[in-house]
Amino acid sequence: MNPHAPTPCFDDVLAAAARIAPHAHVTPVLRSRALDALSGAGLTFKAEHLQRIGAFKFRGACNAVWSLADDIAARGVVTHSSGNHGAALARAARGRGIPCHVVVPDGAVRAKLAAIEHYGAMLHHCAPTIAAREALCAQLQAATSATSVHPYTDPRVIAGQGTAALELLTTHADLDALVVPLGGGGLAAGTALAMRALAPRCRLYLAEPIGAADGARSFAKGELDHDFVPDTICDGLRGTLGAINFDILRTANAQVLTVDDVQVVAAMRLLWTRTKQLVEPSSATALAAVLANRALFEGRRVGIILSGGNVDLDALPALFATATEAQP
Template structure:
């Protein structure tokens, strides 16, 4: 296959490497939400992670695993927001340059966050084609180390540390569900739980309007959409070879939800858990609420992936 896959040992090593740079995030519960779902829900709050997203884990693992020679050239990536923000955060912690190619349509809050951590933003059109073309120019200009948002063994191993924490904090789970775009978090979850808790079923959740992972899962090969449109802006990117390896082998099912269901779940998280969650984070809860028979009476871990939302443009205020 020609791919260098991350191992469970890489996840364990990542946990030690990133410990000084990330939070061990809390797990929250809500009796009212349990009643609504007909299941016991355990929310892993990566919304409270450094830089506001789980991607601080993978970014920190990649940045702090670089040799001095690699680090001196800096790091670069393309991102709709959270990975770029988290890479800029990790690079800042190590004192090295970071360049992020971002769609011009990305939330201003996410662009501001990258710059706030000392990163440089280069804008592209909101399509995979434009993103990759602009990024190639950045790499040629800087010679930086490319840290892919998800198709990177260092990043996947870092994301796997989230599930290791979750099963310690909420033992005896029947299932874990996370949002899927490029599949970094889901792949890390598969990598970690297939070894540490193999009886736990792993689900992924995706917007109906950006359902390329679900269609790939049904077809048995990667199907990539170039520029899907969804309120869940962190889930617009396609699977790649590394993440497909884990998704195709370890995921039980990929569930899809509508835009209205995403927004309703996001509002429910804000109201009941009293925390900020961005639309992408709400997709798994929306999927659990949409499929009550699938999760009835079970202990379900829900990974809330990020909290980087534009507070001046909340989706329930947009008539979306």
């Protein structure tokens, strides 16, 4: 939203951690012998599905909301989001007692829209295109003077998302690799900032659905490539990689690993049955990437950020059926 925003650094992640501490959970870290055996790696899961609003997104939204001066905050915040960021901003705004407007694309996950409304935000519907979302967002911003908080390019959001890896690496500095889902790149970039300071020898891998692989193509070309129409069950990863995020991730020498929806559903089912944790499809991309790239991870200590757990249970039968039909 603000092309001149400064690139956040590790100090911003530390400041975010202090700022959100009264509001956000320090999420637990989970292990699974069964998944260690399946992957051949030593997996450590950061349970962000147990974060408030059921996703890491609360960290960034909370940091942004509490970064605002009182008079600016009072005018409210506005964003566009397919779901978790909208819920996160709504919840953070309610925590500060300020208005929140959320632009949501038609076709967004029903459970996530219900959550946004539950937290007291005003919903504004638009067509499911980036252009339509941003236009309505700008219109609302002009009408209300609310502060726009972009879901993943806002530096305050990136710094906030980095606090998940900050917590993980503070207690698990010996990880060889860290795997996070890649959508717009907010979590990925924040994670990169924390890793640079706390675990410089740990390698960052980005798990991306093949049906929204603008990240993989951008890395391959060396420049942003947004020319795609998302086609994946990973509703949290359909956004396009942000420019600031791409810069941070290239500097971090991150590597993109793509996975298809069948692999994602298989990994999600493994997480459900082996760890009893209800994570959403976007979260399962990371484990799917580890299982699909055994040579990269075997015998290594691998951190995985389970990014969220907001599953639309009514859509489950279709989700499972789609994945089954797609199998050979």
